[in-house]
Amino acid sequence: MQRLDARLMACAGYLQPDKRVADVGCDHGKLTAYLAQNGFSVIATDINQKPLDTARKTCQSANCSELVSLRLGDGLSPLSPMEAQQIVIAGVSPDTMFHIIDSAPWLQTQGVRLVLCPATRLPQLRKGLCLRGFEIVDETPVVAAGRCYSVLCAEYTGNSFEPSEQFCLIGKTAGKPFAKELRDDTARKMQKQLRGLQGTAQEQQAWQLLEWLKNVQV
Numbered sequence: 001m002q003r004l005d006a007r008l009m010a011c012a013g014y015l016q017p018d019k020r021v022a023d024v025g026c027d028h029g030k031l032t033a034y035l036a037q038n039g040f041s042v043i044a045t046d047i048n049q050k051p052l053d054t055a056r057k058t059c060q061s062a063n064c065s066e067l068v069s070l071r072l073g074d075g076l077s078p079l080s081p082m083e084a085q086q087i088v089i090a091g092v093s094p095d096t097m098f099h100i101i102d103s104a105p106w107l108q109t110q111g112v113r114l115v116l117c118p119a120t121r122l123p124q125l126r127k128g129l130c131l132r133g134f135e136i137v138d139e140t141p142v143v144a145a146g147r148c149y150s151v152l153c154a155e156y157t158g159n160s161f162e163p164s165e166q167f168c169l170i171g172k173t174a175g176k177p178f179a180k181e182l183r184d185d186t187a188r189k190m191q192k193q194l195r196g197l198q199g200t201a202q203e204q205q206a207w208q209l210l211e212w213l214k215n216v217q218v
């Protein structure tokens with residue numbers, strides 16, 4: 001069986017085998033191969049040819065190519081609307097994720113699931129999902145290769161709202177394994193950013209928020 005890091009394993013945990021998956025930005029193809037070995041039908045896309053070639057080799061070595069369609073292109077553009085009902089995007093920034101999500105309005109359909117693991121700026125991802133009417137149904141904090149991540153499972157409800165700054169910082173991680181590690185990592189990153197705010201009107205409010213984050217029970 002294809003081995004996965006904790007991030008991609010958590011992504012797989014949110015997927016159901018009876019619905020087709022799109023692995024967007026598949027790169028090495030490890031998640032694609034793992035899912036296909038477990039009976040999932042997978043459309044794997046990448047914007048670059050080289051990673052797509054690597055993914056093809058990974059799937060050939062894993063003997064699961066018949067369940068995989070590899071497609072070159074930006075985000076979900078190589079798919080027709082609703083061709084996959086579960087969309088995984090991992091290892092890219094929230095900006096790239098929103099570019100992909102906003103370019104595929106058919107994701108705003110009940111029953112379509114987004115499984116997202118950003119490489120950076122998790123609070124921005126949580127905020128953008130809420131503003132776009134996607135409910136964050138669940139989250140799994142993970143540590144992989146010594147770095148903290150969270151995998152978000154989101155579905156469209158159409159209920160768009162501006163979430164609190166506190167929610168953006170911790171999301172739905174409370175009570176989960178690695179929630180404290182993720183909280184402390186988020187606090188460290190925030191502290192670094194605050195140095196750039198020195199002397200601005202937002203500075204005091206941001207320090208208060210950081211104090212809240214450092215002390216909140218998760």
Ligand SMILES: C[S@@+](CC[C@H](N)C(=O)[O-])C[C@H]1O[C@@H](n2cnc3c(N)ncnc32)[C@H](O)[C@@H]1O
Pocket residue numbers: 008024025026027028045046047048051073074075076089090091092096100
């Ligand atoms: C760091 S790799 C992540 C690979 C894998 N998803 C993971 O998390 O381990 C990012 C991949 O996303 C691809 N990528 C970046 N922007 C993309 C886009 N707009 N559409 C499709 N693929 C994209 C890159 O070519 C690269 O192969």
